[in-house]
Amino acid sequence: MPVLTRATVVLSAAAAIAFSLAAHAGPAPTARTELAAEAATPTPKIVASGWAEDHKVASATCPAGTGLVGGGFDSHNTRNRADQNTDSVEESAPSATKSNTWLVQLSNGDAKSFAMCVPGAPTPKTVASEWVADGGWAYATCPKGTALIGGGTDSTPSKNGPGAVTDAQQVNAPSGKKANTWMAQMMNGSSKAFAMCVK
Template sequence: MPMFRRLLPVASAAGLTAALCAAVPAPAAAASETPIVVTSGWSAKTGVARVTCPSGTGLVGGGYAVNPTENGFGQVTDFIQGNAPSVSHPNAWAVQSLRGQAKAYAMCVTGAPTPTVVASKWSDPGKVVAATCSGNQKMIGGGYWSQPATNGVGQNMDEITVNAPYEGYPNTWMAGMQSGLALAFAMCVD
């Protein structure tokens, strides 16, 4: 497991073209609402699957389904490169598979705010990075995007080692890879 050294400065989410986390809890104001679940279609192989919450609802979490690739021996050689709130598309969840197809799921709550998504910088190989909500914003979840280590034919040889809230650091989400690079994303609301 990578050692936690220092947090990298948080970069603005603007300008990143795609971002891709496990389901996260709803904001406290909307906690009693039952989320509406919306799904994307299947992505093309290696493509980004993205789904946006309907008008009048706010994104509170998401997840994925995957149709992974396998080698000739029936072993899965794929990897979910990202599973997180979308940086480039407000109120949306995005997912991408390294080699296969993915489907994105978004949990949306009526009246919940559209979260701001904050991104870390890319980690060094095998290190952990963190994204922190700014000012008085509160984190309601997060996710990751990665560049996993692969073998000579592009098959995954890596794993996400952490994708979770950072204990002891309020409103901060962390992500890291065993060998590759990672981005962390925090979902923030006022």
């Protein structure tokens, strides 16, 4: 019987910062405008899902009047009798089918999803790449007229005979070479990238 352990919550503040910078872009600020901007900058509301057990998908949706700017996860990873990890976070990404929603899924264990929601922020359009197999690079690019504010990944990690994960995610980040693009890569398995795009 696998033993479940608790992993760390990872929240992406980069998307919130990017949105805040874009919303306050303009002429060089004075001390007065800096104070006004600081007072007007909304604090993200964090929405948490319940626990989704045994490989099920955890889903956290922002309330009306707020926009999704990022997300993250908490997890109970499975381990073998030697206390070695046998699990992986397969998905931590904005949903491509349900707006303002962050999804999380483990290969074997239990997952909890967190959505960062900013009052007044636009609802992002989620662009998904195709699946890329065998450790290949997946790229999701925002369409013309929109800006990348964040992203995430889904994956199918390689496993051994008993079903233990033998893979790792190597990349889940914005691209430094492709404009407005989120990229993802597994060591051996398949990846799908998701880009969060706003006008």
